[in-house]
Each structure stands twice: as C-alpha cells, then as structure tokens.
Amino acid sequence: MKKITEKNKLLSHINKAKKIVIFSHHNPDADAVGSSLALYLTLKKLKKNVHIILPNEFPAFLNWMPHSNKIIIFEKQKETSQQLIQKSDLIFLLDCNAFKRLGTDGLAELAQNSSAPKILIDHHRFPEKYFNAYFFNDKASSTCELIYQLVHHLKLEKNLDKKIAQCLYTGLITDTGSFKYDSVTPETLEIAAHLLKFKINHTYIQQQIFDTYSYNRLKLVGYALSQKLKYLKEYNTAYIALSQKELKSFNFQKGDTEGLVNYGLSIKDVVLSALITETDKMIRISLRSKGNLDVNEIARKHFNGGGHKNAAGGQLYIPLDDAIKTFENVVKSIRKK
Ligand SMILES: [Mn+2]
Structure with a gap:
C-alpha cells in the first residue's frame, strides 16, 4: 500500500458521524498531537462532538498547543475514555498503522472492538488492512x-485558521527535522508556506519545541555524548545505551532523550545510529539512518517494531547488556562487507 486517498468514503463517514473519537500512538510525539488537534479543530467547526484520546501523556513541551488541555489521557481517565469509545460512531487512528500501537493496557482492544467505522490517516509503512x-x-x-491534504480533498479549507495552522506546522517541523529529512517534497514546503500565511509565529513554535531543555536534560545529553557514545567505525554505526540508573541520576523526565539518537548520524561516515534505553518494563531501541539503509526493516525483523525507512524504533524484553549485544550482533550481520 503506497498511497490511498478514499476521499468520498471519508466524506460520507464524516457526514454521517455525530460522535467522533481520534486516537494516536503510545508515547505521542508532536506529529501525533499536532495532527490529532488539527483534525479535532476542523471537525469541531463541522459541529461534531469530538474527543482526542491518547494512550499516555504527551511531552510537556507541547503544552502550549491550542486545546491540548482538552486531550484525554487514557492512562489517567480510563472510565471517561471507555464511555466515549462506547458512544462513538466514528473512530480515527492517526500517525500509526495499527490499533496495537495504542499500547498494551487495554485501549487498543477498546478501540478496535468498537462497532464504529474506523478510518486510518497515516504515513508509516504497512498499514493493517481492517x-x-x-x-x-x-x-x-x-x-x-496528510491532514492538510485531507482538509483540501474534503473542500474544508475555508475552515483552516491560525490555531489549526500552528498544530499542522508543529508536526511538519518535528517529523522533518525542520525540513531537512529525505521525506521533504516541494509539496511539504508549499504546505508550510501556506501555513505561515495564517500569521503563525514559527520562531515561537521552534523555540517551544527545541529550546525548552531543563538543565538536567542538557547535562544528560553531555554525559551521553562524552561517556556513552560508542562508534563502531568499521560498521559505520554509532550508538548510545543508557540504563535506568543513569537516567535517574539526571532526574530523567519523559521526553528528555528525544532527539538524542540523531547525534550519532552527525559523525561523517555514520549511516546507522541507535539509542538504547532501559525503561521499567523493557529496553527501547530508536534507530536512525542515512540514505538507503532501511531501519524500518531492521526494527521489524530484529526489535519487534517498525517505522520509516530512515527513522524507526522497537523494543526488547531482555536485560540491557543483552540488548546491547543483540544490537551489535545485528549491526555486524547486516553491515558485513
Ligand atoms: Mn508522524
């Protein structure tokens, strides 16, 4: 499945619906939150009763986003979420390709088992077929x-406003590294240009996203780079592994390791970079690559995950030291010359 724009089907589902719920993935990022809010605000203008339910908390650096305080966090509001899902007559899943990406504490089943029609809006590879x-x-x-294009396909562009533009712009810059990744097309920049015409303060948005580190977070980055960055020169690979103990010593807050995986790629000959972090429940692995190296495939095959060609992630349920060994072995097997 490469590209599908079922605009007539979508329009008829939206026209019929009265109570809509929008979902996005576990550990929501700025694209998940931005696209959910932009769709929410658009549907509100069509006088729909609409709610956003996210599996768990989004990063605090997104608190400034318009209406972000209206987002329901399933982890904290299970009963409200359950009632909304039961009453809903249309469900959207955004920025992930399957309900299982809503996590493991019951939300995925609630959403998937609902009798409401379900619409997928996403850019991750291999969407589920249901x-x-x-x-x-x-x-x-x-x-x-995609939300911007959808709004146009459905001839709803007159509903675009400054708040929606702010939400969309945020997802655009975070998912493209401020317009530098491979995924940027002329259309991406045309959309950005149009969004700026709503007089959004793009410098303010950049600052809210990228210049709001705590002192501890910056110290953690310094420690990770100076003490923990491992360079496997012959395999053009760099990685950082951090234990719970190390993270706690920097008073780790959710989102503090965001972007850390990208530093490895800034080494000249590195084509694969990884961040391996120990959480309470698992080992998380984030992967980034340059050029044709497909980390989505690596994440799917070796780390129970997936994503995009140049950015993907997964998890392992083994001790940190074993996860590091596994990662090194995978690298050696795929980068063998
Ligand atoms: Mn995304």
Missing part, C-alpha cells in the same frame, strides 16, 4: 501533511 477507509501515504513527510 480499516473502513484510508487516507494513507508512506511518502508523506508527516501525518500533519
């Missing part, structure tokens, strides 16, 4: 880019 309608393109830079 949705009633799709707006999908794995070449799109972000789900925010």
Whole structure:
C-alpha cells in the first residue's frame, strides 16, 4: 500500500458521524498531537462532538498547543475514555498503522472492538488492512501533511485558521527535522508556506519545541555524548545505551532523550545510529539512518517494531547488556562487507 486517498468514503463517514473519537500512538510525539488537534479543530467547526484520546501523556513541551488541555489521557481517565469509545460512531487512528500501537493496557482492544467505522490517516509503512477507509501515504513527510491534504480533498479549507495552522506546522517541523529529512517534497514546503500565511509565529513554535531543555536534560545529553557514545567505525554505526540508573541520576523526565539518537548520524561516515534505553518494563531501541539503509526493516525483523525507512524504533524484553549485544550482533550481520 503506497498511497490511498478514499476521499468520498471519508466524506460520507464524516457526514454521517455525530460522535467522533481520534486516537494516536503510545508515547505521542508532536506529529501525533499536532495532527490529532488539527483534525479535532476542523471537525469541531463541522459541529461534531469530538474527543482526542491518547494512550499516555504527551511531552510537556507541547503544552502550549491550542486545546491540548482538552486531550484525554487514557492512562489517567480510563472510565471517561471507555464511555466515549462506547458512544462513538466514528473512530480515527492517526500517525500509526495499527490499533496495537495504542499500547498494551487495554485501549487498543477498546478501540478496535468498537462497532464504529474506523478510518486510518497515516504515513508509516504497512498499514493493517481492517480499516473502513484510508487516507494513507508512506511518502508523506508527516501525518500533519496528510491532514492538510485531507482538509483540501474534503473542500474544508475555508475552515483552516491560525490555531489549526500552528498544530499542522508543529508536526511538519518535528517529523522533518525542520525540513531537512529525505521525506521533504516541494509539496511539504508549499504546505508550510501556506501555513505561515495564517500569521503563525514559527520562531515561537521552534523555540517551544527545541529550546525548552531543563538543565538536567542538557547535562544528560553531555554525559551521553562524552561517556556513552560508542562508534563502531568499521560498521559505520554509532550508538548510545543508557540504563535506568543513569537516567535517574539526571532526574530523567519523559521526553528528555528525544532527539538524542540523531547525534550519532552527525559523525561523517555514520549511516546507522541507535539509542538504547532501559525503561521499567523493557529496553527501547530508536534507530536512525542515512540514505538507503532501511531501519524500518531492521526494527521489524530484529526489535519487534517498525517505522520509516530512515527513522524507526522497537523494543526488547531482555536485560540491557543483552540488548546491547543483540544490537551489535545485528549491526555486524547486516553491515558485513
Ligand atoms: Mn508522524
């Protein structure tokens, strides 16, 4: 499945619906939150009763986003979430390709088992086949880019406003590294240009996203780079592994390791970079690559995950030291010359 724009199906589902719930993935990022809010605000203008339910808390650096305080966090509001899902007559899943990406504490089942029609809007590869309608393109830079296109396909562009533009712009810049990744197309920049015409303060948005580190977070980055960065020169690979103990010593807050995986790629000959972190429940592995090296495939095959060609992630349920060994072995097997 490369690109599907079932605009007539989508429009008829939206026209019929009264109570809509929007979901996005576990550990929501700025594209998940931005696209959910932009769709929410658009549907509100169509006088729909609409709610966003996210599996768990989004990073605090997104608190400034318009209406972000209206987002329901399943982890904290299970009963409210359950009632909303039961009453809903249309479900959207955004920025992830399957309900299982809503996590493991019951939300995925609640959403998937609901009798409401289900629409997928996403840019991750290999979407599941059980949705009633799709707006999908794995070449799109972000789900925010897809929401912008959807709004136009449905001839709802007169509903675009400054708040929606702020939400969409946020997902665009975070999923493209401020317009530098491979996924950026002329259309991405045309969309960005149009969004700026709503007089959004793009410098403010950049600052809210990228310049809001705590002192501890910056110290953690310094420690990770100076003490923990491992360079496997002959395999053009760099990685950082951090234990719970190390993270706690920097008073780790959710989101503090965001972006850390990208530093490895800034080494000249590195084509594969990884961040391996120990959480309470598992070992998380984030992967980034340059050029044709497909980390989505590596994540799917070796780390129970997936994502995009140049950015993917997964998890392992083994001790940290074993996860590091596993990662090194995978690298040696795939980068063998
Ligand atoms: Mn995305």
